[in-house]
Amino acid sequence: MIEIITIGDELTCGRTADENSRFIAQELAVAGLGVSRIITVGDAVEGIIRALQDMLPGTRFVIATGGLGPTDDDRTAPAAAAAFGRTLGENREAMALMENRYREFGRAMPPAAVKQAVLPEGCRIIPNPVGTACGFSIDDGDRQFLFLPGVPEEVRAMTSGFLIPHILQASGSENCIVSRTLKVFGLWESQIHELLRGSLPATPAVSLGYYPQYPEVSLKITGTGRDRGAVEQEVEAFQHSISEIIGEYLYSLTGESLEEVVGALLNKRGETLAIAESCTGGLIAHRITGVPGSSGYFDRSVVVYSNRAKEALLQVPRELLDRHGAVSMPVARIMAQNVRQLAETTYGLAVTGIAGPGGGTPEKPVGTVFIGLSSAASTQARQYQFSGTREKIKIMTAQVALNLLKTFIQPRA
């Protein structure tokens, strides 16, 4: 079994979220390796020593992060030396790697950095491909302790690049890992679970993880085995089974975001998009423009919060606003159609709704949303009823609008 120790006062006082233990646990889980316990302690040497000495009986690997930097409150190396009865000394290999690193960065090595190479004797160095502080490992009886710096970016690089293959190999596994992320929108985690239950291949070497993040769910398929080709086939077959059951809700088989999928579709087809947003207030455009290269297919969004803006920027007839209200099917339709025609784009996407918490009426309660979509061939609008906070309604509306566009461009077979 594997334990994780994260070290730092910023963690025990809640100043910083502990991203590292979660990332490492996730990567280990994907590799089929279980974490039995995660311990977080502050910077005090005694606390670190105690954590290192006090492991569970079956633990084979201990992964510790943090406290390897150049400042006074970085005390993991002396604590490790004390915990395992080693002396501390300047490690030549670590020093050489660090000097190289500063040379690559084109910076002079600050005197304080030398401390980062003062490590317990007899440890093995774990190179840091991103930062200046090396990691190191110490064997103690049956156990191996692996120490990494605490900078999340460095932990991510060292976990994927070293930790996982090292542990797999050291634990005698010759397995390789194949994983794939599917993105689901339109079903909640429990619904997916219900639909898939009992219908997936009984392949012990393939596992499925659920990672919900409102309003969508990522499914991570992970296969392990000796023969990469065979594992890839099993993962493929597993994914195929999932697609057969919930295929209409899968918008990506390779982990992209919805705006990336939409962007890639538009790009490939040489098509363009204009948006008219009321209740989402710019969120759809913000998502679309978060994708590098979006200026190639995204022309504009008009965020028309006032009726005057709807009239001026989208030529929505005053009479239509008076008769049906700004939040209505005909207004969503004409917003989509007019933004497309005015921008001379392939598609026009429009939303109008009541995000709350105020502004609801018995006929149109908070969460009432109309989404319009227009192309040269047709203009349609649909009504939705969402719920939750203002933020959740904005997020859901943007997601449903992007999904509507995606499905329109590329209907499911």
Added chain:
Amino acid sequence: MIEIITIGDELTCGRTADENSRFIAQELAVAGLGVSRIITVGDAVEGIIRALQDMLPGTRFVIATGGLGPTDDDRTAPAAAAAFGRTLGENREAMALMENRYREFGRAMPPAAVKQAVLPEGCRIIPNPVGTACGFSIDDGDRQFLFLPGVPEEVRAMTSGFLIPHILQASGSENCIVSRTLKVFGLWESQIHELLRGSLPATPAVSLGYYPQYPEVSLKITGTGRDRGAVEQEVEAFQHSISEIIGEYLYSLTGESLEEVVGALLNKRGETLAIAESCTGGLIAHRITGVPGSSGYFDRSVVVYSNRAKEALLQVPRELLDRHGAVSMPVARIMAQNVRQLAETTYGLAVTGIAGPGGGTPEKPVGTVFIGLSSAASTQARQYQFSGTREKIKIMTAQVALNLLKTFIQPRA
């Protein structure tokens, strides 16, 4: 000292971030109470028992979250009973509270919920003001173990409403706590630290916490003491000292977001805003419209990604775009001025820039941003050079633009 135990397989496999331990640690820190260790274990009964029995010598309070729900993998109550040698039984008080809760929700109590009232004998009930599962506490020797459910919303409510005052009182403290959050933009954490060092009142009863969240920093001042009036005065004096040193960078003394501050200013003055966005792609409008009631002062944003959109929606002269480029001082000026005039609002705010990763040139590298601000009295534009990823440049540009508007509306004395 205090320890925290968080329980759940979703935590040890990295599926869910452990928000609870961070929130509790933060609230305890604010109350002047230190956490010596945080332990995370899975749902297995043996692991929970071991975690409960294996506390550090000086620990007085142990706060455990998770595993109190109705499903089979919720096993904290039986583990606690086993760890402290108690029998399990239906707790009448918990049952009555739960029945009440379902009555309030207007829902029938599902049979599985009964499990939530099966607790170790002799425990004390901790009411849950949000959900259906009660918490409970058990005294064991010198130690008190406090068990809460794992739902973050419930943990937050029970921590603030019960845990903190209870621990303060049980540890013999008659202290009250006064805290205040200041929002800083324009200085990094290390710069604030440098500026404030040695210049704040040496008041042992008042502490200062730094909570950076790109691109800003929250400062939390916390005072503790017996006499609320005296503590409030000390916190006030502490805040005054901070304001004297970095006052020009403080945009809120009460923890609001920048868009809330801008919104409240506009609201109070009966003024209105229109925005023209290029590189932020709708993010400024998204932030503005995240504030309930923003429809009262926000008229529109035009997200003009193409030059054609800049011409059509903002009447930016083609000749200006050709001569200076879309990312230029004159274009930012005219975007701000024209969006204000077209929308007939008090202010016009405009941004144009290169968010990257592509699109940079030697003269205008990635991160070059121009921000324009127009009122009836004047129109100005400024040039900035930001750095980082596309996302970071968008975030920083939106923040600087909102800050520019805020400072223009309400200049510092």
